[in-house]
Amino acid sequence: MDAETPIFKVLVADSLSESGLTPLREAPGIQVDIRTGLSPDELLAAIPEYDALLVRSSTTVTAQVIQAGKRLRVIARAGVGVDNIDVEAATQAGIVVVNAPTGNVVAAAEHTIAMLMALARHIPQADAHVRAGLWKRSQFMGVEVRDKVLGTVGLGRVAQEVVRRAQGLGMTCIAYDPYVSSEYAAQRSVRLVDLDTLLAEADFVTVHVPLTPQTHNLIDRAKLRLMKPTARILNVARGGVINEQDLVEAIEAGEIAGAALDVFEQEPLPPDSPLRRSDKIILTPHLGGSTIEAQEQVAEDVALQVIDVLNDRPARYAVNAPIIPPKDLEFLVPYIDLAERMGRFIQQVGGHGIGSVEITAHGHLADFDLAYVNAAALKGLLSDVLNIRINLVNATLLAERRGINLVERKKHQHEARYENMLTLRVTAGNDTWTLRGSVLQGEPYIVGINDLWVDFPATGNLLISAHQDRPGIIGRVGTILGQSDINISFMHVGRWAPRTEAIMVLGTDEVTPPALQAEIAALPHIRWLKAVTL
Numbered sequence: 001m002d003a004e005t006p007i008f009k010v011l012v013a014d015s016l017s018e019s020g021l022t023p024l025r026e027a028p029g030i031q032v033d034i035r036t037g038l039s040p041d042e043l044l045a046a047i048p049e050y051d052a053l054l055v056r057s058s059t060t061v062t063a064q065v066i067q068a069g070k071r072l073r074v075i076a077r078a079g080v081g082v083d084n085i086d087v088e089a090a091t092q093a094g095i096v097v098v099n100a101p102t103g104n105v106v107a108a109a110e111h112t113i114a115m116l117m118a119l120a121r122h123i124p125q126a127d128a129h130v131r132a133g134l135w136k137r138s139q140f141m142g143v144e145v146r147d148k149v150l151g152t153v154g155l156g157r158v159a160q161e162v163v164r165r166a167q168g169l170g171m172t173c174i175a176y177d178p179y180v181s182s183e184y185a186a187q188r189s190v191r192l193v194d195l196d197t198l199l200a201e202a203d204f205v206t207v208h209v210p211l212t213p214q215t216h217n218l219i220d221r222a223k224l225r226l227m228k229p230t231a232r233i234l235n236v237a238r239g240g241v242i243n244e245q246d247l248v249e250a251i252e253a254g255e256i257a258g259a260a261l262d263v264f265e266q267e268p269l270p271p272d273s274p275l276r277r278s279d280k281i282i283l284t285p286h287l288g289g290s291t292i293e294a295q296e297q298v299a300e301d302v303a304l305q306v307i308d309v310l311n312d313r314p315a316r317y318a319v320n321a322p323i324i325p326p327k328d329l330e331f332l333v334p335y336i337d338l339a340e341r342m343g344r345f346i347q348q349v350g351g352h353g354i355g356s357v358e359i360t361a362h363g364h365l366a367d368f369d370l371a372y373v374n375a376a377a378l379k380g381l382l383s384d385v386l387n388i389r390i391n392l393v394n395a396t397l398l399a400e401r402r403g404i405n406l407v408e409r410k411k412h413q414h415e416a417r418y419e420n421m422l423t424l425r426v427t428a429g430n431d432t433w434t435l436r437g438s439v440l441q442g443e444p445y446i447v448g449i450n451d452l453w454v455d456f457p458a459t460g461n462l463l464i465s466a467h468q469d470r471p472g473i474i475g476r477v478g479t480i481l482g483q484s485d486i487n488i489s490f491m492h493v494g495r496w497a498p499r500t501e502a503i504m505v506l507g508t509d510e511v512t513p514p515a516l517q518a519e520i521a522a523l524p525h526i527r528w529l530k531a532v533t534l
């Protein structure tokens with residue numbers, strides 16, 4: 001690596017699979033520091049020097065940590081749930097949050113099945129019994145799961161893997177998930193029911209939902225009372241979905257037969273938790289994702305995304321940024337770049353007091369999800385305006401906060417000679433600017449300014465003027481620039497007809513100083529002159 005290569009520093013704050021981190025260790029320009037077990041104060045002190053932070057579930061990434069992370073560009077969660085990260089604070093700070101939503105799904109499902117069988121056959125209690133030198137087999141009469149009803153609360157990725165395995169064990173599966181259709185459930189041989197029906201019918205209830213305001217305490221004492229006295233309940237999702245105090249009381253009152261929990265309202269589980277006192281409750285210390293295979297996969301999934309974000313590429317599983325399907329990436333990335341350049345162009349020619357932004361995709365471009373293109377245009381429009389870091393993560397949020405009304409339009413037919421074109425129309429103060437752009441042979445081009453067609457690369461130093469088309473004007477501008485040793489790299493003129501309004505665009509190797517701009521702007525027939533650097 002040469003001395004010029006930028007060094008990104010990556011902090012791995014929780015224990016992650018070493019082999020999963022190999023892509024990060026092998027990436028040029030990236031230094032990986034493993035510092036697990038940091039106290040909150042130690043993390044706060046360490047974070048300012050890092051560009052990326054990788055965690056599992058032990059480290060809590062608070063708004064304070066995010067504010068202190070002045071260089072932070074990405075926070076990665078090696079797992080599904082991002083409830084240990086203040087995603088809102090990260091979004092506001094323009095930091096990408098990524099997770100690994102698929103790598104530990106099978107591990108979580110297999111742990112659920114292990115807990116289900118352990119519950120049905122009292123395995124942990126029987127093991128402790130034998131170790132204590134006892135042999136009272138009659139205390140551990142179990143139940144079969146074959147022909148029993150399994151009710152899953154949530155029918156997402158983990159639940160579906162649980163269902164497939166439970167069906168293999170001969171169980172009938174029902175589910176409660178208001179966000180999926182009956183057809184979707186039926187395709188998986190699952191009957192969709194409401195929560196009360198599920199609790200009343202199931203012999204085993206298993207929870208697979210994220211912890212949200214809607215799912216917090218979703219299963220409380222009243223809901224537990226709906227269950228059969230022989231039924232058992234499992235939670236391998238998130239603590240707090242089943243109310244712990246209510247669960248202990250329901251089990252002690254004989255209202256349900258037992259529970260298996262991998263996750264808790266407070267982790268680690270406090271020593272005096274009432275959950276510890278019932279021998280009908282099986283406890284594991286948040287092991288759902290803890291298999292060698294899952295840990296390798298989630299570490300690799302986040303490592304690759306960290307490399308992408310540090311190299312300005314969209315992340316595959318960004319939690320707080322639009323996601324581009326990998327198959328669309330190659331086509332869209334040049335348009336994302338073009339949109340940002342067009343935003344910066346308008347911002348420099350007259351983007352003060354932006355009220356509304358209309359983005360129109362023409363041609364094949366209109367077939368794509370434009371979330372990133374829109375965010376890029378907003379980023380360009382706001383970058384030099386706001387005193388905070390602005391990027392594709394927070395651009396839309398910041399625009400909304402400033403009252404900017406964004407409208408997206410799609411026109412599937414071609415416009416003019418351009419197979420794909422982007423039009424950005426911005427109302428700023430009393431002016432409306434319309435800029436058209438396209439990607440030609442992989443390079444960003446501006447192809448229209450207001451109502452005139454033009455054609456020049458959207459890059460470098462540009463001087464743009466509106467003037468009355470008259471002989472000699474272009475020559476005079478060239479002379480003034482030449483006298484100041486400013487080299488013109490290209491010139492383009494767009495006009496309606498001879499001697500009408502024209503737009504001249506000059507590319508220059510050097511930046512034109514303000515005094516020289518004023519001199520040109522004062523020439524006869526020049527209506528206005530703007531300098532833009534892209």
Ligand SMILES: NC(=O)C1=CN([C@@H]2O[C@H](COP(=O)(O)OP(=O)(O)OC[C@H]3O[C@@H](n4cnc5c(N)ncnc54)[C@H](O)[C@@H]3O)[C@@H](O)[C@H]2O)C=CC1
Nearest residue numbers: 081108154155156157158177179208209210236237288289
């Ligand atoms: N114990 C562990 O180590 C692990 C725990 N998990 C946790 O398991 C949970 C499920 O993960 P995935 O299946 O990957 O998530 P997912 O996002 O694929 O599925 C969640 C499902 O819950 C449903 N849902 C959301 N709100 C609901 C509500 N109010 N009522 C009913 N259904 C609702 C959604 O429609 C979705 O189908 C997450 O909380 C995740 O963090 C995941 C992996 C390992």
Ligand SMILES: O=C(O)CCC(=O)C(=O)O
Nearest residue numbers: 056057079080081289290
């Ligand atoms: O293994 C871990 O780090 C926790 C997994 C988990 O809870 C998740 O992925 O949501």
